[in-house]
Amino acid sequence: MGLSLRVAAVATLASLPLAVLTALALARGRFPGKTLLDGLVHLPLVLPPVVTGYLLLVAFGRRGLLGPALESCCGLTFSFRWTGAALAAAVMGFPLMVRAIRLSIEAVDRRLEDAAETLGASRIGAFFAVTLPLSLPGVLAGATLGFAKALGEFGATITFVSSIPGETRTLPAAIYALTQTPGGDAAAGRLVLVAVALSLAALIASELLARRLSSRIAA
Amino acid sequence: MSLAVDIRRRVGDFTLDVAFEVPAGVTAILGRSGAGKSTVVAAVAGLARPDDGRIALDGAALFDAETRVNLPPRKRRVGVVFQDSRLFPHFSVRTNLLFGARRRGSSGGLSLDEVAEVLGIGHLLKRRPNSLSGGERQRVAIGRALLSRPSALLFDEPLAALDSERKAEVLPYIARLTRGAELPVLYVTHALEEARALADRLVVLEGGRVAASGPVEQAIAQAGLAAAGDRFADGVTLEAVIAELDEAYELTGVALGSHRVWTPGLLGRPGEAVRLRLLARDVSLALIPPERASIRNALPGLVRQVRRGPGPYAQVAVDVGGAVIKSEITRRAADDLGLAPGRMVHALVKSVAVARA
Incomplete structure (x- = not known):
C-alpha cells in the first residue's frame, strides 16, 4: 500500500507540470499538428492498457529504444522497477489530467489576459499571474483524477514492469495476485477495502481543497 | 506628447x-x-x-x-x-x-x-x-x-x-x-x-x-449631429410634473406641454417633478387622431423640423404644446404623410421612461 501511494504520488507530481503545459498549448496555442498532439495525448485513454504497457516496454525497456540511453546518461531505470510503475501510471493518467486542466484554462476569460498584457505583463507572465491561479481548481481536479487513475492502474503496469512483490506490485496487482491464490480471498477483501478508502479519501480531499480555492477566488 | x-x-x-x-x-x-x-x-x-x-x-x-x-x-x-x-x-x-x-x-x-x-x-x-x-x-x-x-x-x-x-x-x-x-x-x-x-x-x-x-x-x-439635436441619444429628455394619478388602473399622468402623458405604474405624487425620457423610435406620427387604438397617448402638435436620413429613417421634431419631442419614422412614411414644418400631426407615444428629477 505504501508502494502504491508512492507510485501514484510520484506519477502525479512528476507529470503535473507537463500536463499543465500540454493543456495550455491545447487550450490557447495555435500551431500545426495541434490535432495530432491532442490525439497523441488522448491515445492511452482509448488504447488497450496492455498495448500502452507493451509500447512502454519497447521504448523504455532494458533493451528498448530509449531505456539504455536514459540509464547511462541519467541513471534512470524504468524496467521492472517501481519507477517504471510510476511511469506507466503517469502515462495512463495523463489524458485525464490534461483534459480537466485544459477545460479550466479554456474557462478563464481571455480578456483578462489581454488586460494583464496592457498592464505590462508578458504572455507568459499573464499566464502565471492570471490564468494559472484562476484555473487552479481545475488543475487540482486534474491531479486528483490522475492520482486516482494512477492508484488503480493495472494493465499497462503489469505489462511493462510485471508484478514484483515490494518493487512493482501495486495495490491492484496485489489484489489480482491474491484472487488467483487459493485462500487469498480474505486478504484480497481487505485490500479492496483499502483501495476504496484511499480513492474516497483522495476525492474528498480534492473536493474540499477545490471548494476552498474557488471561494477564495470568488470572495 | x-x-x-x-x-x-x-x-x-x-x-x-x-x-x-x-x-x-x-x-x-x-x-x-x-x-x-x-x-x-x-x-x-x-x-x-x-x-x-x-x-x-x-x-x-x-x-x-x-x-x-x-x-x-x-x-x-x-x-x-x-x-x-x-x-x-x-x-x-x-x-x-x-x-x-x-x-x-x-x-x-x-x-x-x-x-x-x-x-x-x-x-x-x-x-x-x-x-x-x-x-x-x-x-x-x-x-x-x-x-x-x-x-x-x-x-x-x-x-x-x-x-x-x-x-x-x-x-x-x-x-x-x-x-x-x-x-x-x-x-x-x-x-x-x-x-x-x-x-x-x-x-x-x-x-x-x-x-x-x-x-x-x-x-x-x-458631422451634422447638432441639426436634429442629439442623434446618438435618439430621443429627448424633458422636465415635467406629475399631474394626476389613476389609482384604479395604476397609471401616472404626467403633464407634458399642455397635454398629459399616461404611463404605467404609480410613480409619485401629484406635483412632484420628474424627468421624462422619450425615445424617438417609441414615437410614431398620425395625421388624424387614432380611434379605437391601444395607444393612449396621442398628443396633437406641430411639426417643427423634418430631417431625412441616415439610411431609410427620418427624424421629425414635433412641438406638442410647448415641449418638443422627437420621432423616428421611415423616410417613406415622412413622404407619404407629407410631413413638413408647420404640419399638424398627432404624436403617438408608445412608452415613456420616467425618472425622479
Missing part, C-alpha cells in the same frame, strides 16, 4: 480606414456600434493587428506595417480602461491596482495613495473585485491603468455597462483626472453627452471612416 493613428483593417465585409491625431488632452471617438470604435481600441492597445498603416506615440512607432514594427501590448505603455473593467477576481483591489506598477517599476509617477484618494477607493483596498459595485469596479480599473505609468490612456466605453446612476457617479472622477491631462487620452464612446462632458477634441466615426474631427462643438456641427 501625442498619439498618431493612421490604420486600415478589414474584418469580413467591414473596412476600417481612419487617420487622426490625439494631442495631449482628451480626444473622444464617437460612433455607433459597428462604426469601428472597438477595432481602433484593439489596434492602439496592441490586441489586434491592423492590416496596414502606422500608430505612433511621440513619434515612436507602436505599429508600422512598412517597417514591420508591432510592439506587444506590454511595451506600448498604453493604459486601457475596458468597458467591463476586467479586474482580476483572485486579487484584492490593492493587488489589482499595483499589477501594472509592479511590472513597470513604481519609481516616479503617481503613488497608490494618491490614486486611491483621487478616485475615492481608499476604503476598498482590501476588498475583492466581486464584492464591488459596478461604479467602484470601474474606478479601480481607472486607478489600475493610471498606476501602470502609461504614456497614453485609452478609455473604451468605460461607462457603457453602467446604469445612469453609476454613470453619474463615475463621470466626475474621469473628468477630474483628465482635465488638463498632459498625456494623450483617447475616450471611446457612443454617448454624445459623455464626449461633450469630457473631451477637448472629437473624432466622429461612421461606417469605419472619420466623418468629422476637430474641437468638440465644431466636429459635432461638421
